[in-house]
Amino acid sequence: MPTIKSIETLIVQLPTRREHKWAGLTEVIGRYVIVKMTDSDGRVGWGEAPALKDWGGEFGRYFGESALIARAVIDTYLAPAIVGVELGNIAELHARMDAIIRGYPYSKAAVEFAAYDLAGRWLNVPVSTLLGGRARDRVSVTHSIGLISIDEARVEVAKLVQEGVRTIKVKIGVDPDRDVAMVDAVREVAGNAVEICVDANEGYKTPGEAVQVVRRMEKNRLKYVEQPVMGIERIAEVGRRIDAPVMADESAWNAHDSIQIVRSGGIQIVSIYTTKAGGLYKAMEVGAVCRAAGIICNVNGSIETGIGNLANVQLAAASPSVTLSCVIPISTPAEFQHGQVAGIYYKDDLLVEPMKVVDGAIVVPSGPGMGIEVDQKKIEKYCVRD
Numbered sequence: 001m002p003t004i005k006s007i008e009t010l011i012v013q014l015p016t017r018r019e020h021k022w023a024g025l026t027e028v029i030g031r032y033v034i035v036k037m038t039d040s041d042g043r044v045g046w047g048e049a050p051a052l053k054d055w056g057g058e059f060g061r062y063f064g065e066s067a068l069i070a071r072a073v074i075d076t077y078l079a080p081a082i083v084g085v086e087l088g089n090i091a092e093l094h095a096r097m098d099a100i101i102r103g104y105p106y107s108k109a110a111v112e113f114a115a116y117d118l119a120g121r122w123l124n125v126p127v128s129t130l131l132g133g134r135a136r137d138r139v140s141v142t143h144s145i146g147l148i149s150i151d152e153a154r155v156e157v158a159k160l161v162q163e164g165v166r167t168i169k170v171k172i173g174v175d176p177d178r179d180v181a182m183v184d185a186v187r188e189v190a191g192n193a194v195e196i197c198v199d200a201n202e203g204y205k206t207p208g209e210a211v212q213v214v215r216r217m218e219k220n221r222l223k224y225v226e227q228p229v230m231g232i233e234r235i236a237e238v239g240r241r242i243d244a245p246v247m248a249d250e251s252a253w254n255a256h257d258s259i260q261i262v263r264s265g266g267i268q269i270v271s272i273y274t275t276k277a278g279g280l281y282k283a284m285e286v287g288a289v290c291r292a293a294g295i296i297c298n299v300n301g302s303i304e305t306g307i308g309n310l311a312n313v314q315l316a317a318a319s320p321s322v323t324l325s326c327v328i329p330i331s332t333p334a335e336f337q338h339g340q341v342a343g344i345y346y347k348d349d350l351l352v353e354p355m356k357v358v359d360g361a362i363v364v365p366s367g368p369g370m371g372i373e374v375d376q377k378k379i380e381k382y383c384v385r386d
């Protein structure tokens with residue numbers, strides 16, 4: 001039985017197509033930790049920690065892991081603890097990681113993705129098979145409009161509609177009048193065939209303020225309102241007072257949070273990440289709790305590079321709960337970019353080929369492991385020293 005032999009970490013910085021911001025974010029996206037894991041037969045698997053220092057939630061219950069922190073946690077604690085684990089024994093991998101250090105789910109997720117990638121390559125199956133099989137063959141993509149000006153958004157939305165995007169997420173939570181005007185403009189340009197959702201990233205100060213703002217937007221037919229305020233109970237309060245369903249994101253990290261969300265009684269949607277729970281194995285648990293409670297889910301993330309985004313796609317394919325369109329990039333290397341905008345947040349990517357898109361959905365890659373090969377030359381090109 002092959003075993004995990006060694007783990008290396010490095011930090012990359014992908015160039016962004018344009019600045020991508022949301023409420024509370026103070027650093028650039030795309031500066032992430034890459035994990036290269038080698039097994040005893042010489043196979044290589046890849047993982048990524050899209051760690052952001054600002055990303056937390058729920059009154060300090062979770063907190064940011066920067067790239068430097070994630071790298072230190074992986075190199076110092078996780079890597080030595082998991083050498084020798086048999087390929088495919090993800091339960092043992094998590095038991096060892098959780099025993100050596102508490103918390104740091106993004107660091108643990110990066111290691112786990114590489115372990116899943118290796119197991120899939122060894123068994124010659126895609127990771128979705130290891131997660132229980134494919135619940136779907138395509139993953140619909142929602143394009144996220146960051147905190148840009150209304151004029152810039154008009155131009156971008158027109159392009160998105162042309163490119164076949166079916167769902168647009170608008171970042172709000174900044175200023176009520178600006179937010180309402182932005183959603184009006186997006187609906188005007190997008191027309192009625194497109195679904196619109198909004199994400200405040202905890203930006204409104206009180207449930208009352210959030211309710212007032214959302215009521216002014218609801219004429220634009222919102223599919224859902226994501227994380228209007230901080231705190232499970234406070235989101236639930238908003239959810240009980242507006243017509244559109246509310247989604248928990250910053251407040252929904254793991255299966256235990258999901259139980260609390262179910263008990264709150266007002267939240268109908270949970271945003272699952274591969275990372276918040278600490279990896280795919282635990283993200284599947286989040287989906288299972290939600291499914292049992294009738295809560296629907298999407299997969300959402302931190303604008304990963306192709307390496308982390310392949311894990312998003314494998315999770316979205318495997319989790320029966322993920323019935324909503326997912327807010328994930330369409331990972332596309334520079335050679336395959338021809339001015340398209342939908343799902344494109346970076347000017348280049350770390351994969352040898354682009355994710356294939358049909359009717360606004362990513363076709364789940366069926367290759368072994370995470371499904372698409374990593375381009376080592378691109379990793380060298382975008383590697384940064386710190």
Ligand SMILES: [Mg+2]
Pocket residue numbers: 199201226227249250271300
């Ligand atoms: Mg969100």
